[in-house]
Amino acid sequence: MPCPPILPSRSTLALLLSLAGAMPAFAQELTVVSFGGSYQEAQSKALFVPAAKALGIKLKEETYSSIADLRLKVKAGAVTWDVVASGSGSAARAGSEGILEKLDYKVIDTSSFVPGTAQDYCVGGDVFSTVLAWNTKTYGQNGPQNWADFWDIKKFPGKRSYRKGVAGALEPALMADGVPPEKVYEVLSQPGGVERAIKKIRELKPHIAVWWSSGAQHAQLMKDGEVDMITGWNGRFDVAAKDGAKVAYTFNQALLDYDCFAVAKGAPNKDLAMKFLAEISKPQYQAEFTKYITYGPTNKKAYDLGTIDAAYARTLPSHPDNAAKQVPIDLDWYTKFETQASAAYQNMLTE
């Protein structure tokens, strides 16, 4: 006689499974991970906590530093995160690498989103801009208005600061070199396009006093008056200006980019995560978020609710008037060319 089965019979197993499946119904816990600091605090207050309350689920928040952390978790088969906040570029690459779940846009409604802010693996949460900012003590309120001015050291003498990484660094150079904003990625995709941009940056290199590498740093540089002109993220400059920094910026020819939410590959509560994303993508949440930080909503309906003060709305990157002046970041280009372009950029930097 064969060994008596220690394993439960098929029917018992089915019962156990159904029980396990039913478990989350009374103890559903969703783990959300973001970048910490004032940014996550804003997300938590405006999005995560209210959405969890509305869905009647428990919420666990964690912080992480870069998408490389998620990659390790997925490769090790130990995914404990459900929803992951990310930059749009990182998410696009992470998605193509297979460490994110495809989003279910039957659940998440993005019909009123700013075009291009909902990709296969990531749904936009807020819009920010890489802008040209200047020291108002040096140039007054009417400072440089476009990238050609940024490169014009005769008309605007003074020290510049530019990004140390390649993301958002090549587009301004091409516009300064006379490429129309809508043609920037077309030129960058052609052979020699990246070199053309880098050549233009090399021209300006003697006048670049600091190559910044973080948002906190570029805000500090303007607060200290260390440089006269800089590229950077609009929200940081607003915070610095509120702190008394002599800084102003323009949305003209700025690069429109967004932060987004993704679902980790093999997330323990994948379906719930989709519902959660659907909830926080609703306009009322996004409108609330703008109260904590000057990043605009991706859902245009947030502007129609009337909860965002009209004067304040005009200062947000995704406000239609501002969005029209900007160049949306092309994520496909970054997925295809970023590592290559970065190598060339690093070579230029270390020359």
Added chain:
Amino acid sequence: MSALGLSVAGEVVDDFHAAALRRDHWRERLGLAALAAPALLLVTVTVLLPVGWLFGLSFFDDAGAPSLEHYRRMLAEPSYGRTFRTTFEISLATTAICILLGYPLAYFLSQLPRRAANLCMIAVLLPFWTSLLVRTYAWLVLLQRSGLINTWGMQLGLWSEPLQLVHNVGGTLIGMVHIMLPFLVLPLYGTMRAIDRDMLRAASSLGSTPAHGFWSVFFPLSLPGLAAGSALVFVLCLGFYVTPAMLGGGKVTMVSNRIANDIELFFNWGAASALGVVLLVITLVVLVLTARLSRGAGLFGGGH
């Protein structure tokens, strides 16, 4: 025959003692090894395993197949070579400046009465009580365009345009030397204290001038301490991250800055590991060479 038999018996007795001695020796060694076991275990778990894992990772590509891609990239892109060169140049320069400043300081301290020297040593060690980040920020505040030094210098009429004191190699060196100096002074001071003053007196009684006595007696005897301190400073500099990142203005890319950059860029530990492995190998080579050198110096100077 009988003489031969005797000597054989003697050898047997000798062997017996030798074996007992050897057994004791091994027992003692084992005992010592057992004492060291917890520490060894800790080092294995916290240092050797992760480093070994990192080492392994660097030989696999993104898809997980074995490859030398990460090393090939380092050879193909000129920026990697330049990064390594910058790392070594900055580390060497920091070490050299530390020696120039630290040797006279350690010498001065070693000549003071113990009590006064101890007080001065506290002053040397004081910076250790403040975090490295705070000290680096302090330099940024002092050296920047609107910083204290530029403001005062211009108010005193010493210069009219703000000087570029930071966000360059100079600012990085200032910050690094400040942080590294105690690491050179401490071992050097210890060695100098241990030098027998009678040797110098003997030199002068044999007719040497003070300067000659210093160079032919004191300096060689202090070399082991100098070698140890310099090696410490140099190796710590190789892995420096915060100070070049904050004071270098993005123009001073050291290997650790590049590692951070590559992790962001490639999402991948392999590319960064390869940089770490190369740096580790070069550092080990430097350490071995210094050990050789300092042993030579010790033999030469100490005469034992």
